Amino acid sequence: MADRGRPRSFDRTEALERAMQVFWKKGYEGASLNDLTAAMGIGCPSLYAAFGSKEDLFLEAIAHYTKVIGTEIWEAIEKASTARAATQDFLNATVKAYSRTDLPQGCLIALGALHQDSSSGRICADLRRRRAENIDALRSRFQRGIAEGDLPAGFDCDAAALFYATTQHGMSIIARDGASREALDAVAKGAMAAFQPLVDKAYADKQLEP
Structure with missing residues (x-):
């Protein structure tokens, strides 16, 4: 069984920043999962594990956007x-x-x-x-x-x-x-x-x- 306490192998904040950039360029509908995972440098399982869903990722990216842009x-x-x-x-x-x-x-x-x-x-x-x-x-x-x-x-x-x-x-x-x-x-x-x-x-x- 995998160790549930094992830290993720990517920087979550950096991944969120990259997802924000994709959504910013393409919009929610235009940003595919392939676009997002490629930009974030992770696979779909890691995206879902870290952020829940594309919808949840977008909402978190929007919240991040309002704080930094x-x-x-x-x-x-x-x-x-x-x-x-x-x-x-x-x-x-x-x-x-x-x-x-x-x-x-x-x-x-x-x-x-x-x-x-x-x-x-x-x-x-x-x-x-x-x-x-x-x-x-x-x-x-x-x-x-x-x-x-x-x-x-x-x-x-x-x-x-x-x-x-x-x-x-x-x-x-x-x-x-x-x-x-x-x-x-x-x-x-x-x-x-x-x-x-x-x-x-x-x-x-x-x-x-x-």
Whole structure:
């Protein structure tokens, strides 16, 4: 009988990192077990023993991704002194992250799996939750801007958060399609140009109140 206490003959964290890269490049549906095991340097029995299943591996890879990739994007919105600066820094950090050439382009959370009819319901639910959390983070920063007085009280935090999160998702798609850093930067500048009209609308709506 094999010794159940025997350590695995591979680095689990390194294997997870390699699996994350495969999922990032190919998505959940596009990443075959052969792709995964080849990248991880292990056989299917070791994959199942270490991670449970392809679905479980993907979920763990997503959790790992959120810890090690793109953290500077979300740190940027907390460090900035104003909501406007936070939005600018968020977009600039996104451009920088999505234009790196040493990693797959775009965002794994945005592109990993979109269709529940072809992916696990658990996977789609997890990715939806994470995308919603990103919108929540933007909304909270805009709400903080209102509380700190650098945004008007009537500023539509929900609409602004959804708009900028959607902009980031669009940047992820065109980055995957090969868009240059200059193209991504142009999107960021266009989105930033919408910020002041959102602020102005809040002031105008306030003046129209009885």
